[in-house]
Amino acid sequence: MRIVTVYPDLLGTYGDRGNGLVLRRRAALRGIDVELIEARSDGALPVADVYCIGGGEDGPQQLATERLAADGTLQRAVDGGAVVLAVCAGLQVLGRSFPGPDGSRVEGLGLCAIDTVGGAGARAVGEVVVQGPSAIGALTGFENHAGRTTRDHAQPALGEVSVGVGNGDGSDGAFAARFVGTYLHGPVLARNPRLADWLLATALGTGPLGELDDDPSQRLHDERLGAATAGRR
Amino acid sequence: MPRGLVLRDRAALASMRAINAASRRTGRGSGTVAGGRVALRVSPNLLSRLSLHRAIGLVSGTNGKTTTTACLAAALASCGEVASNATGSNMLPGHVAALAATPGARRAALECDEIWLTHAIAIESPSVVVLLNLSRDQLDRTAEVRRVADAWRTSLTAYRGVCVANADDPLVVHAALEAPRVAWFAGGLAWGDDAIACPRCARGLVFSDAAWSCACGLARPELHAFPTDDGAVVDGETIVFDMALPGAFNKANGVGALLAAVRMGVDASVGARAIAALDEVAGRFSSITVGDVGARLLLAKNPAGWSALFDLVGAETAPVVVAVNARIADGLDTSWLYDVAFERLDGRRVIASGDRWRDLSARLFYAGIEHDCEPDVRAAIKRAGANGDRVEAICNYTAFAELRGVRP
Numbered sequence: 001m002r003i004v005t006v007y008p009d010l011l012g013t014y015g016d017r018g019n020g021l022v023l024r025r026r027a028a029l030r031g032i033d034v035e036l037i038e039a040r041s042d043g044a045l046p047v048a049d050v051y052c053i054g055g056g057e058d059g060p061q062q063l064a065t066e067r068l069a070a071d072g073t074l075q076r077a078v079d080g081g082a083v084v085l086a087v088c089a090g091l092q093v094l095g096r097s098f099p100g101p102d103g104s105r106v107e108g109l110g111l112c113a114i115d116t117v118g119g120a121g122a123r124a125v126g127e128v129v130v131q132g133p134s135a136i137g138a139l140t141g142f143e144n145h146a147g148r149t150t151r152d153h154a155q156p157a158l159g160e161v162s163v164g165v166g167n168g169d170g171s172d173g174a175f176a177a178r179f180v181g182t183y184l185h186g187p188v189l190a191r192n193p194r195l196a197d198w199l200l201a202t203a204l205g206t207g208p209l210g211e212l213d214d215d216p217s218q219r220l221h222d223e224r225l226g227a228a229t230a231g232r233r
Numbered sequence: 234m235p236r237g238l239v240l241r242d243r244a245a246l247a248s249m250r251a252i253n254a255a256s257r258r259t260g261r262g263s264g265t266v267a268g269g270r271v272a273l274r275v276s277p278n279l280l281s282r283l284s285l286h287r288a289i290g291l292v293s294g295t296n297g298k299t300t301t302t303a304c305l306a307a308a309l310a311s312c313g314e315v316a317s318n319a320t321g322s323n324m325l326p327g328h329v330a331a332l333a334a335t336p337g338a339r340r341a342a343l344e345c346d347e348i349w350l351t352h353a354i355a356i357e358s359p360s361v362v363v364l365l366n367l368s369r370d371q372l373d374r375t376a377e378v379r380r381v382a383d384a385w386r387t388s389l390t391a392y393r394g395v396c397v398a399n400a401d402d403p404l405v406v407h408a409a410l411e412a413p414r415v416a417w418f419a420g421g422l423a424w425g426d427d428a429i430a431c432p433r434c435a436r437g438l439v440f441s442d443a444a445w446s447c448a449c450g451l452a453r454p455e456l457h458a459f460p461t462d463d464g465a466v467v468d469g470e471t472i473v474f475d476m477a478l479p480g481a482f483n484k485a486n487g488v489g490a491l492l493a494a495v496r497m498g499v500d501a502s503v504g505a506r507a508i509a510a511l512d513e514v515a516g517r518f519s520s521i522t523v524g525d526v527g528a529r530l531l532l533a534k535n536p537a538g539w540s541a542l543f544d545l546v547g548a549e550t551a552p553v554v555v556a557v558n559a560r561i562a563d564g565l566d567t568s569w570l571y572d573v574a575f576e577r578l579d580g581r582r583v584i585a586s587g588d589r590w591r592d593l594s595a596r597l598f599y600a601g602i603e604h605d606c607e608p609d610v611r612a613a614i615k616r617a618g619a620n621g622d623r624v625e626a627i628c629n630y631t632a633f634a635e636l637r638g639v640r641p
Contacts, residue, residue: 009437010430018571021599042437057379059435126565142566185568190595216595223591 016054018187053090091181113152128164141184245276269326294365304490306342308504316341351388407432419459526618556587586613
């Protein structure tokens, strides 16, 4: 299996390269051979089974969108069934539109039916809890973003927000059969082992992967969930 | 009492002293922030009047502020008494407290928070501003480093003193180029991820050996000072000295401080001797004993700082305790753990500690580093040194402060 971290030089503000590391290690512990590529923005994007796209600042986010649009590999790979994890600015990039550095509307790649606008209030900063789909369960993460995201009626969210802000309408991110978009970083997969394993199983086309013994991510997940729901945000 | 103070200022200083004394007595803190804050409320122009008739050197940047300020203060002390915020209270109330505490000092070395630098420059009219570096730090508070660089840039356009700036950091260069008078030093770039895209045009920068450049013309400027194996070159003059503080990053900070001191009128050789003699800065690099285990205390606050400390401890095999908290002073977001190459601890005994030992344990797990977990930092040091080994204790801010027994 090949996993590509997309443009860590532009989209990597919140430790998002960690998501690739998490997937590689969790796959290796199941005996699955993974090639992890951190694909910088100055080269062609490799074809892969899983793409992880992270967060970034306004200028680099727009540049990343332009390069991905010109490259075309990601859109073709998604059509061909690649699995995608998109976090924060990465989520906005894959939507239809988001605000550029000067506030004007920038076209996204349009891989999911969402639009993002600049938030009117303060940045959303802090611990988040999202009730994800049943196969994934409760998700814990940290958010730090100004944008507010709206979905088309037919575009499911990743889940309902029970602590924090997420999209800004009580939901977080976007979800499809082979696509997870979220505002949770942390990075999100290190804190949410079931999500990591769901992405791997989806890419492999297998049933759910068995749990790992003495899993540090599960321990972290349970503690963070407890801390956030206890109001220690 | 410094010259130029009005009655309101004297009232402000009196309330500050009372609050600081009470704060120290009740053990709530070192007292400089609370008192300084009240003093500024009583007399908003107090800081500008306290700054009159003094030569002030401000030191700002993400990493190395405290060490560089200590080096600058040491070098300036060769000319007489120096005001300095040695406790690390690096916003305006801390500056008030430092200047008021030493009314006779004609020179000051003040550490300044990155966000507050533009205000400090406007209010204090410093003779020299030292810009060290800009990288992501406390992500939940300082969202975007480029915005800080842009604010610096705007503020420096009208700055009349000398800007002493790190030529190795493209973001710093972008900001400092606007200043009418700049002296450049080779301050190093511990960690380049925040600065890979050109700060001027967002194209990719090209790095070669020590130099860097962009197609738009932005490039590393000519240096006025740089470290050498046995000292430094400042304004073309070779100065031999051997710093007691360990590591290449401390050396680079020392050279920046030396260049700043020279621009403030200190003889280069005299300043270098004073800087070389510093052996610890607010507990950093100091030794502590827990039970009968000896440990070296190392403070890292962000990825660039961790990277520099891994360079420092890298050559040895001493066991390592890594302690991470995520309290307000540390930043609440621990995602930066994945920007630190914990893989470099491979082959050593490692213990994950601090409030957020679970985050650290997961990080080490994904780095493939075998480790033990012990939430209590002192207990972790004892365990790591149980065989009689000296321990390297790498801590972030509040974990470090707790080990030293001071309030963060």
